[in-house]
Amino acid sequence: MGIHGGSDELYWSDNVDGQYTxxxxxxxxxxxxxxxxxxxxxxxxxxxxxxxxxxxxxxxxxxxxxxxxxxxxxxxxxxxxxxxxxxxxxxxxxxxxxxxxxxxxxxxxxxxxxxxxxxxxxxxxxxxxxxxxxxxxxxxxxxxxxxxxxxxxxxxxxxxxxxxxxxxxxxxxxxxxxxxxxxxxxxSVRDNGGEATVAAPARWKRPAQGTIKCNFDASFKEGDVSRLGMIARDHEGAIMATACSFQFHTISSLLAEPMSMRWTMQLAIDLGFRRICVETDCVYLFRSWHATGEGRSYLSSILRDCRLLLSGFDHFTVSFVRRTGNVVADFLAKNVKTYANQVWVEEVPAPVLPLVISDIT
Known part of the structure; x- marks a missing residue:
């Protein structure tokens, strides 16, 4: 069952899209x-x-x-x-x-x-x-x-x-x-049409004016626990928010990434961000989000939750960046144990500040 309710669904595990044929x-x-x-x-x-x-x-x-x-x-x-x-x-x-x-x-x-x-x-x-x-x-x-x-x-x-x-x-x-x-x-990452190749940036880039970019990442550990990190910055590189969280009952590391995206979107709504671009270094998540059609799998269930959250935004896009351009979110995800479940508004933990400064210089 998704975070917004609804009935349980049956999946045909021997078909990739979960549909029986x-x-x-x-x-x-x-x-x-x-x-x-x-x-x-x-x-x-x-x-x-x-x-x-x-x-x-x-x-x-x-x-x-x-x-x-x-x-x-x-x-x-x-x-x-x-x-x-x-x-x-x-x-x-x-x-x-x-x-x-x-x-x-x-x-x-x-x-x-x-x-x-x-x-x-x-x-x-x-x-x-x-x-x-x-x-x-x-x-x-x-x-x-x-x-x-x-x-x-x-x-x-x-x-x-x-x-x-x-x-x-x-x-x-x-x-x-x-x-x-x-x-x-x-x-190489491909765009929504699957024809033109998109050159993924190797460094963090500022979003368009009026848009807040939310970088997120997940760190998965054996024992079904994933650790999530997020940082939100505006077009000047100013920090709008940072956050860390634990998520339990995660099946795999690749499913931790869409869970992190869903958590980031909900946080953005709670913080009043209405025009955002979320950025991930997980190419599989990026492709799945832009794929046509809707499957029946654990991943597609989480992405359906994300699409239900779209009504909370005036503008929303998903972009891909190489891991070298997602270092702040990666650091936060890997150090959740140090900071526990926390949200910082317009600031970051002191050890993260050098990484933030490096992104905008």
Missing amino acids: SKGGYNFMRMLLSYDAPSSSTSAPLRPAFWKKFWATQALPRCKETSWRAISGYLPLKERLFRPRVDVDPGCSFCATHWETEDHFFLQCPATRQIWFASPGAIRADSFSCFRDFWAVVALQGDGDFLALVQATVYAIWEARNQVNFQQRPLMVHSVLSRVESLLAEV
């Missing part, structure tokens, strides 16, 4: 029947149309290549290294309870399933037993942006696996999700 039901039943498939090598070859859509996404080349190697069986997983009698433990790098194959590592491992479900797509990896079939359904039901998200997630999971094996770094789900966000942020 006969095609989605058919594919779900097909996946149930394929549970006993011994390995991805027994699945049908992927069609040329799949690869055309696969390579056409806006994901980074290294994300596409890693996903292609995983689908094609070219990643040096332990089960593959063990077969030619290489001295290696074939156990999964994350759970160590099964051999490390594509099907197990990317779909069946409990840690990987947690990453998929906590991602913005809220993917139920336990609905699949075959990695190739997983990709076939992803391409069939998802658009290009969703396919790019999956490619970035596969890359982030593979990168985390190598850090566990070669750097002895523990697996942290929220770190993997943050890495996915950064991979998506490296991709």
Whole structure:
């Protein structure tokens, strides 16, 4: 249920937009029947149309290549290294309870399933037993942006696996999700029409006269707690307000960002700001806000709340800035524990002041 009431809604978890379709039901039943498939090598070859859509996404080349190697069986997983009698433990790098194959590592491992479900797509990896079939359904039901998200997630999971094996770094789900966000942020941001490329500024820029710019950010920690930070400044760079807050029951780091936007909009209304521009460094949120149509997911539910708040403004826009242009909000979000839940009107905490001055000089 959203913050403005309304009835509970049912979502079809195996469709990206949450809507049930006969095609989605058919594919779900097909996946149930394929549970006993011994390995991805027994699945049908992927069609040329799949690869055309696969390579056409806006994901980074290294994300596409890693996903292609995983689908094609070219990643040096332990089960593959063990077969030619290489001295290696074939156990999964994350759970160590099964051999490390594509099907197990990317779909069946409990840690990987947690990453998929906590991602913005809220993917139920336990609905699949075959990695190739997983990709076939992803391409069939998802658009290009969703396919790019999956490619970035596969890359982030593979990168985390190598850090566990070669750097002895523990697996942290929220770190993997943050890495996915950064991979998506490296991709050129596109405007509402999806045609012209928008060059995202690398520094904070003053808004138009009469408009207040509200920068916000979120810091997610394991344990379903997100920490939010916001700073509002006018066209001269003067501070109108700053704030910090805790938000509980957050599923993932990427869902913390739209929660931060909703909180920022409500604060702006409470403070009497009527002409605002909210600015985020989360490219996935930026794209989702400008996307046509309305889906049925955790993210779309929060964005619906945000759209209901639009009536409280005379002027409202959403813009994207690189993380280097969002340093004040980022600092506030990461230091919520120091300042607790607070709102400062026309001032900032003393440690934040040098960052604010740096933005306008």
